[in-house]
Amino acid sequence: MSLFSDSPAASGQNSEAVKRFVEYIKLQTYEDKYLDRKEERKILEKAVEMGLGIEEGLGVIRQVAAANNIVLEREAEERAVDALRTFAMDGKVDKKEFANAVTIFRTACKDKLPEIEIKRRLKKFMLENGWKAKEGGLFGSNWFSEIV
Numbered sequence: 001m002s003l004f005s006d007s008p009a010a011s012g013q014n015s016e017a018v019k020r021f022v023e024y025i026k027l028q029t030y031e032d033k034y035l036d037r038k039e040e041r042k043i044l045e046k047a048v049e050m051g052l053g054i055e056e057g058l059g060v061i062r063q064v065a066a067a068n069n070i071v072l073e074r075e076a077e078e079r080a081v082d083a084l085r086t087f088a089m090d091g092k093v094d095k096k097e098f099a100n101a102v103t104i105f106r107t108a109c110k111d112k113l114p115e116i117e118i119k120r121r122l123k124k125f126m127l128e129n130g131w132k133a134k135e136g137g138l139f140g141s142n143w144f145s146e147i148v
Helices: 014-028 037-049 054-068 073-090 095-108 115-128
Strands: 092-094 132-134
Touching: 014 037, 014 054, 037 054, 037 073, 073 092, 073 095, 073 115, 092 095, 095 115, 095 132
Parallel strands: 092 132
Antiparallel strands: none
16 A cells, blocks of 8 residues: 555645655654654654544554564564463463563564563563463472562
């Protein structure tokens, strides 16, 4: 889908707003090619100021990110959370599964977030969903409890 031909905003006077918005996104991500949640919100606020809707703004952000190899933190986190959701089908996540989710997140965000931050976020998500960590046992560790 093209940014300028298939978008509802591409017709009429909004096409110029979309073009300006695309350039604004590129400028905001010029240095690190990474868009965290706070930056994404700021960019969406700019979309609204330019007369674009939130959904349209999100769509343009996704297209620009895909075309310019820009990491969207939200999407990286969603991939890891989807993996956790799969691992937690029985209500529990073991150390290896958690490590796999961390790797998915770290890889998707191209190492832009420290691993401890990724672990904290995934632990928080597990707690919010009532999923338990498989830890302890005869030779086990308290790997989940040690994430602070």
